[in-house]
Amino acid sequence: MGLMVELLKVVAALALVVGGDVAEARQQKGELWAVLVAGSSSWMNYRHQADVCHAYQILRQHGVPDDHIIVMMTDDIAYNPENPDPGVIINRPGGPNVYQGVPKDYTGEDVTPENFLKALSGDAAGLQGVGSGKVVRSGPNDRLFVNLVDHGAPGIFAFPDSYLKATELADTILAMRRGRRFKEMVVYVEACESGSMFAHLLPDDIGVYAVSASSPNQPSYACYMDEHLNTYLGDVFSVKWMEDTDREDIRRESLKKQFQIVRQEVTESTVMHWGEIEIDRQHLSQFLGDKRSASERKNRKNRLRENDLCLSSATPSPDVPVAVLQSRLRTSATPGEAEALKQQLDSLHQNRSFVSAVMESLVVHVTDADLDIVEKVMHNAHGITRWPCYAASVAAFDKHCFGLARNPFALRVLQPVVNLCEHGYTAEQFANAVNAVCRHGVVTGIE
Incomplete structure (x- = not known):
């Protein structure tokens, strides 16, 4: 009997050690956080919120929990008077409802550059009583994915009533790095002149890798003009990286491979990358979630068909209002x-x-x-x-x-x-x- 008790004590001790090792391993691996921002409002800019909603669905499908995803968007599209399908937002013709389940963390007047920077940098006190109050609570071993979608200009990313300066974004990222708020960060930006948000501002040795839809002096492009909804459903760069993600096993595909694919497929603007380029060797799952998604499929023929459909309707973002009115005039x-x-x-x-x-x-x-x-x-x-x-x-x-x-x-x-x-x-x-x-x-x- 005494021998049995001693054995049980040993087993218990081993369990504690193993449990501690597992906990420590999880801590060393770190957690994944995401911040998704659509900076525009109005039906004319439908595509920006559609892009962000689709990005949210990708993260959820790959196992990132809602408490680690922050969504900031005006939220005036799903139930807009011009929406013939209330509660539905799609990101491609005949596509699924990407609005379903999207958190309403910061909407309406709460969609500001100041609130975005506070949420990103973990300033919970600064967002007390604002929206959900959710912020990134990351540590030195954590990874961050940031997706910004809206209008842009040299050194500017627009919000509904103000704008974010490239220097403000850079200063916040640098302060987070000094404060050991992340191990690695990936930033995808969809906006005109989006390359200017990083050119000469993002060091190549701070664990941050950024991809821009265009060079510092090019527009980005909208695509999937829908005459039923009388608006564009997506933006070319965003559509390309997300549709690639939907198809592939992101536990095998690297950031570099996706960049190469998207850069080849986005023929209208020059997709560029910035910062610590070596991060692109890692698998997408490190920044989008490591759970296998039911939507993963490899079908090159389907890829080419969908690419043609997007590219055939590609329009420079500044020309979208003109193109929408011309479409309405034709019909x-x-x-x-x-x-x-x-x-x-x-x-x-x-x-x-x-x-x-x-x-x-x-x-x-x-x-x-x-x-x-x-x-x-x-x-x-x-x-x-x-x-x-x-x-x-x-x-x-x-x-x-x-x-x-x-x-x-x-x-x-x-x-x-x-x-x-x-x-x-x-x-x-x-x-x-x-x-x-x-x-x-x-x-x-x-x-």
Whole structure:
């Protein structure tokens, strides 16, 4: 009897040791966290929330629990008056409802760059009483996946009422790294000029790997125009990486392999990667979840068919409002409806011409009408190195001319501001030009 008791004690002790080893192994492996952001609002921008909802479904299907996924989106699409299928969001023609089960962590007015940075960096106190209050509670062995989808401009990622500066994102990531808030982070950004969010800002030795839908001076592209819904269902880069993920066994496919596939398939813009490129050797499952998904399938023929369908409808993001109105015009039911749509198109073009003319007037004012410099500033594409000048100039334009978040087309005319700063003109000179030219007051609603 005594021998049996001693044996039981030994077994119990071994169990404690093994249990401790398992717990320690889990801690060493770390946890996976995800932050998904759609920065836009309105039916015209349906595709951004559809992309983010699809990304959420991928994470859940691969075993990432809701308490480790933060979703930030306006949430004005699923039950939008223009949605003929209330409660349904799709990311491809005839696709599944990707809205089902999506957490409502931060919606409506809570979708701000400040709240995003607080959620990402784990600032629970700063989000007390805001949305779900959920934040990334990561440690030194954890991995993060961040997906940002919206409109963009040089050094800018837009939100519904404001914008995130590339330097703010970089500063937050660097502070998190210094605070040992992650082991590795992967960031996928879908936006025009999205490469400018990382160029010369993301070090290659801090455990962060980023992929952008386009280079620092290219637009991103929308795809899957749906005439039933009268909007685009997805963005080309997002569609490509997610449809690839849906097909493949992500426990075998590496980040590098997906990057190569997506870069080849996204023919309109140049998909680029940044930061610590060696991270791309790891399997996708390290950042999207390691549970096998029922949707995994390998079918090259199907891949080519779906690619053609997406690419055949690919449209530069800035041209989406025009393309949507033209589609509605083609399918208009009555002469009265057609005339109203023609007037909307005319108004859209006039408003865009107004924004472009204002920017040219600002450039002329700053350069004292030096036509040679005006030509260079208006048509060249410098990268951003003089960040303080650029940030202050953009803030003046946003505050006194066109609210950038509420005028998506205004984002398209910011390259000359970059060029002015790179040519040595100052933010003070630009602010003086704004005071002289933008006497019309702040304008909003220009798509």
